[in-house]
Amino acid sequence: MSLPGRSYLHSLGMQSLWLTFAQLAPFSLGFIMHRILGTLDTYGAFGLLDKLSFATILGGTGMMQALYFFCGKNLGQGNEDGYKHSLANGLFLAFFLAVSLSTLIYSSGVLFRLIGIDPHLSHLTDELAPFMAIIIVPTMILAPIKIHLVLNQKAGHVSFLFAFGAMVGAILCYFVMEREDLNPLQTTQGILLAGGIANSLILLASIPFCLGTRVKFPGPFLLSSSFSWQSQKEIISMGWPISGVILLENFAILLSLFMIGTFWPQYTAIHTIALLWVSIGLLVSLGVSQAIVQRISILWSQGELLEGRRFCLVAIMITLGFSTALMYAFSYYPYETLSLFHQREFSGIEVKKMVPFFMMQAGILCTLQSLIIVLAAILRGIGQTRAPLVQALLGYGIFGGLSQYLFAFSLAMGATGLWFGMNLGFAITVLILFRKVVEEINLFRIH
Template sequence: MNRGGRTISRQSWREELHATMALAWPLMLANLTMQLIQATDVVLLGWLGPKELAAAALALSLSFGMILFALGVLTASSPMMASALGERSNAVRDVRRTFRQSLWAAVIMTIPTMIVLWNAEPVILALGQEPELARLAGIFLRGYMWVIPSWMLFQVMRNFLSAMERPGWVLVISATGIPLNALVCWSLIFGHLGMPRLGIIGAGLGSSIVWAAMALALAAVILSDRQFRRFQLFGRFWRSDWPRFRAMFRLGGPIGLTMGFEGGVFSAAAYLMGLFGASSVAAHQIALQIAATTFMVPLALGQATTVRVGLAYGRRDRDGVALAGWTAFGLSIAFMAVMATIMYAFPRELITLFLADTAENASVIALGVSFLMIAALFQIVDGAQVVGAGMLRGLHDTRVPMVYALFGYWAIGLGVGVALAFALDWRGIGIWMGLAAGLGMVAVLMLWRWSRRDRLGLLLVSS
């Protein structure tokens, strides 16, 4: 295949496909298992009733944008460590510096996030939601907010393992967390196995306990593995390194805002759904859980291509950059096309995995089916935009993609959604159509920028 006058052999494509999948498949499974931990909470709360499910949806939506912003900032450590490993000069020292400042960033972002979640009930009331839903959401978050510090630490360590191209331990620990979370939350929500019956707060507390255990387990791996010990990642982590800290936020701040804009628009959608009643919120949360589960695979491919592009960028390998980017993109499009087909063919069956098919739940199920049909339409562009962003991050290009995200998600996505929902009275369907339009716009913009990377000077590497 020819790229810019240079021919890339089929063997090179096969080798890149193998390397990408070797890195991506543990990340895919780890992402899926982490998403399934939250999906388990949704299922269990659905057993409590639609009102509890709707309250948890509002609670999770309040935290979603802040969590994605934090994830984006911490994501900067992945290409920074990958580039250092690609250059090889002073790699151990540079990786250690980046890891330690990631810990600093995690602590700094944890504090305001937890303050907001502690005061969730008045915030949710101020956003125009039903008082009872706001009260239940606040109760849930008093247990769930303690997930944040453990989750942040887990992400920092996960980025290190991804840059080292050894994400297998993330998969093992995350996979163990699924049944553990189901057991602990089930026991605390319904009062089984000698535990008190805590109801909705039990789901939050259970997830907090499980995430703490997962973070401690991953830390134990890093401290005990011979390959990782040489980095001395946790040694003197309290020492300041302001140049590296600022570099992390210069790169990670735009990534965080990009991801926060996406998460924020889905959070805004949940609160707009609240204006149409608890059934709309519950249906939105179920459809979103299904769409978020399929999204975990292209998200992992985006994470993998950030590392693969970053390694090629660090080696000054122009063809390697192209190979890494387009390989992950092709895989993402293929996977999401299959997911779109499944969603379109079996929407009701998917919705009733989360909610019993009873007369009491009929309105929620009907709305969920309509939302999921629209989610099927935007699967391919959702995969394209997240991998496109990952490709650009490997080149340390984050600021312009941030602007694209703001425009696409909020001006187009939310603007179209509000117009359709209220001006044309499409209600929840209009909100989801707006989300589809926003994702499509961001995908087009990301790929346009990637295709012009040479002309824009993003590849400051030799041929």
């Protein structure tokens, strides 16, 4: 079997690159906040809360991905009223999710105490949670607006909006850090408030862009008259499998973070930063996944199966190549990569010695998770939206959760066992998904 040529690599690679840049802008404000808060004693509590918030936002926005199908179908058929109706109901659902998820984040301190998180971390979480909840509301409402702009060929405007928000957030964070009368907790609260203000400004700034699209954004009258339980059910029915996969994926990661915070709180900061680097490393695979799901859905509908398989192989090759390079960087430069978000001295020699291990395992996790994202995207491209859910349940939920407990406690490996168990669960998920992809599209038949 000969691999696809350079033309496929260049075509998919360039499209993935632009989509990666589009993904980078929304994450940039979060990176700035991590960079600043990495110098404070409150970073461990912030990291716990941020990871929980990140998982809930991904789960909520994952459900909103169904709008790509409903709005895209109406757009392709020239049904402008149907498009606006679907988008209006997507906005209703986004508002409901915004209220529900922000309430969950607001009460996260109680949740952390119930599962036995370190009391000091739980107390700090209580103080930070209301400010983190402020960030959730505009972020969720922005999800259908972003989809509307992308479907109307305004993806560049989306990147501009988030870049604008990151710039405003960075300026506000700078003013907070300049205040010498604030203690670390108040500084952290101020940084989170700056993030909430920046996201709210992005939401306000998106309104003129929405009014200037080819298909006009639904006005107040249509919003008030378009609510339909049937439409809500259709969006949820198509969106929940995507959301379920994302939540199961984050379940294994959150489980490791909660166990670290409960039994080995001294490692919370470096564990959080290692997971943050995993999130950063996934930006490329997210770009590749968006590119391949667009390519394969079009090629499959046109009956171009050989072309579709070739692009699938190229997507896997790009993902493996970048992830391997990142794993090398994490393994050989652990302190340098960690110090980009952690400028304080480590709390002890034992913690410092664990940094290379944590970063090496983060590189492995990033590689495995990147492959999962791309393989799941391939399945979505051929219409298998619910197929990855079963694989995710087995790999993330069962193997990922149980193996963490087995390695950490039954085999008495402690914090190192959590990483071994987590990566084992992700590796099993990769194998299950890869087998499913090979069976569904006959992956290696490219001639």
